[in-house]
Amino acid sequence: MQPCDKTQTGFFSSLRLASGWESAASRGNWYEIDLDAIRHNYRQLRAHLHGTVKIFACLKRNGYGCGAGPVARALATEGADGFAVAALADAIAIRETGVDLPLLLYPGALPTAADTIQSLGLTVTVSSVDELDRWRAVMNRSRIFIKADLGFFRAGATPGETGQLLATAHACSDVEVQGLYAHLSELPTSTPSSTIEQFARLQRILKEAEASGTRPPVIMMSSTEGVLQYPEMDLNAVDPGALFVGFAEAVRPVRHVTLRPALKAISTSLVSIKQIDASLGPIPEMAGFRSGMTIGVLGMGWGDGFPRHVPARAEALVRGQRARLLPPAHLEHLRIDLTDIPDARFGDQVLLLGQQGDQKITHEQVAAQWGTDVVGLYGQLRDHIARVYV
Numbered sequence: 001m002q003p004c005d006k007t008q009t010g011f012f013s014s015l016r017l018a019s020g021w022e023s024a025a026s027r028g029n030w031y032e033i034d035l036d037a038i039r040h041n042y043r044q045l046r047a048h049l050h051g052t053v054k055i056f057a058c059l060k061r062n063g064y065g066c067g068a069g070p071v072a073r074a075l076a077t078e079g080a081d082g083f084a085v086a087a088l089a090d091a092i093a094i095r096e097t098g099v100d101l102p103l104l105l106y107p108g109a110l111p112t113a114a115d116t117i118q119s120l121g122l123t124v125t126v127s128s129v130d131e132l133d134r135w136r137a138v139m140n141r142s143r144i145f146i147k148a149d150l151g152f153f154r155a156g157a158t159p160g161e162t163g164q165l166l167a168t169a170h171a172c173s174d175v176e177v178q179g180l181y182a183h184l185s186e187l188p189t190s191t192p193s194s195t196i197e198q199f200a201r202l203q204r205i206l207k208e209a210e211a212s213g214t215r216p217p218v219i220m221m222s223s224t225e226g227v228l229q230y231p232e233m234d235l236n237a238v239d240p241g242a243l244f245v246g247f248a249e250a251v252r253p254v255r256h257v258t259l260r261p262a263l264k265a266i267s268t269s270l271v272s273i274k275q276i277d278a279s280l281g282p283i284p285e286m287a288g289f290r291s292g293m294t295i296g297v298l299g300m301g302w303g304d305g306f307p308r309h310v311p312a313r314a315e316a317l318v319r320g321q322r323a324r325l326l327p328p329a330h331l332e333h334l335r336i337d338l339t340d341i342p343d344a345r346f347g348d349q350v351l352l353l354g355q356q357g358d359q360k361i362t363h364e365q366v367a368a369q370w371g372t373d374v375v376g377l378y379g380q381l382r383d384h385i386a387r388v389y390v
């Protein structure tokens, strides 16, 4: 055995380090996020849109796990017109990076947070006259987007009530109606033309608003799927999210984009290694355990976003080789079979996703093993794990 190990030094110093660096180094877990990929994805979309169409980048769930603040700053530099999030924490993270572009809160914030919302200059979503009254009661001046539900059965005024809500808000001198938005339904319905019908509902609302002089300046309804599949639905703003981290789910895209994944690596470390000997007693009767094997322990567990149960065939990369993860998963630890990687050492970097040498574990492989899809994988990223921007 070597007396000491210097193998990681070159890797660490080669990273362009972000503020998450100290915690990354102290526990040895981090996500590698490629901000150039996010900027590239933004430009791919921008190139398809008319110059007058605004982009409100949806950065909910901490920017799809990639860090709402740094992602917003990167997109602001590219020319994004505004942002949208559901959680106040994400809005705070964006403002803390110095980005002061329009920032819309999707349904999620409550009037109890009015002071923070006003001091950060945020725009709230209003879906009913009752919500409007509640916000007005606690804000000096309410900046709002009205949300219409075109058939999603979620938040938003029904098409039948939206006109009245627009008129009521419009008549309040302390309310600034900045926009009207909707989100395409993903629910199955019996009529295949339902997307067209949803758009028609919005157009009827707009026609009515036009006639009564209550049409707000910003109108948007397209997220990733809509913007790639239905260019006629651009209106004058769009709010895709998944697209920026590199994922497009349009079934029949008419706009073709080449996206790059923002998440380059899920990285952890070997925090312990041992060779199994007879003094440990009987070998556990679980898949992958055998006498004489070498077991490594990773400093990442199901409390860090890894699935509660180790998926069959789950692997990780150690020293450029694939090694099998062994059940069970623990809150903060996982086991890995290092029998065929005798030069693995305490402190080695281990990738659950990413590329080492010529070996690669892809987003699709990890998503399938974790029982989700690629967007779901981004949703599994945990905020307490450091993000290193490369």
Ligand SMILES: *Cc1c(COP(=O)(O)O)cnc(C)c1O
Pocket (backbone or CB within 6 Å): 058, 060, 106, 182, 183, 222, 223, 224, 225, 239, 240, 241, 242, 243
């Ligand atoms: C999630 C969401 C988006 C973005 O959706 P993507 O599919 O990630 O592009 C846009 N608007 C609303 C209201 C959302 O909830």
